[in-house]
Every structure is written in C-alpha cells, then in structure tokens.
Amino acid sequence: TWERPGGDAGAALPAGWTEHRDPASGRSYYHDAATGQVTWERPGGDAGAALPAGWTEHRDPASGRSYYHDAATGQVTWERPGG
Numbered sequence: 612t613w614e615r616p617g618g619d620a621g622a623a624l625p626a627g628w629t630e631h632r633d634p635a636s637g638r639s640y641y642h643d644a645a646t647g648q649v650t651w652e653r654p655g656g657d658a659g660a661a662l663p664a665g666w667t668e669h670r671d672p673a674s675g676r677s678y679y680h681d682a683a684t685g686q687v688t689w690e691r692p693g694g
Contacts, residue, residue, distance in 0.1 A: 628654050646675030
C-alpha cells in the first residue's frame, strides 16, 4: 500500500479540518470549515495538545486565526504557548 510521506501525515487532522485534492496539481490542501481557512500545509503539530495552565485559545473573527490569552498575566499572543 502507498503511504504518504511526511512527519505527521498519519496523524488525525484537528477537529473541523478536512483534506482535499487540488485537481490541477494533485496536491493535498486543507480546509477548516469553522473559519473558512484553506492551506497547503497540513494542520496539526501541537494543535491537539493541552495548553499550559491559565491559557485559553480564542479565534480572531476578522482573520479566523487562533490567538492565546494568559489570564494570570494578561499576555496575548498569536503563537501557541508550549509547556
């Protein structure tokens, strides 16, 4: 059987994401039904990992991007915090 190359290619997509095939190039692309975001890069990585204590994820309504807020410090960032 054929196996897709790539590091996390076998991992499940985050909730709401679906994989599609571009008929012109044959490349896979990914669509997030909740935000309408479309990307050539497979989403995943640490998207399913728990956030550090005190952090919450929010969605920017203008861009559809996730951002993160630390209630204890008031810090807001586009980058998902680790830990």
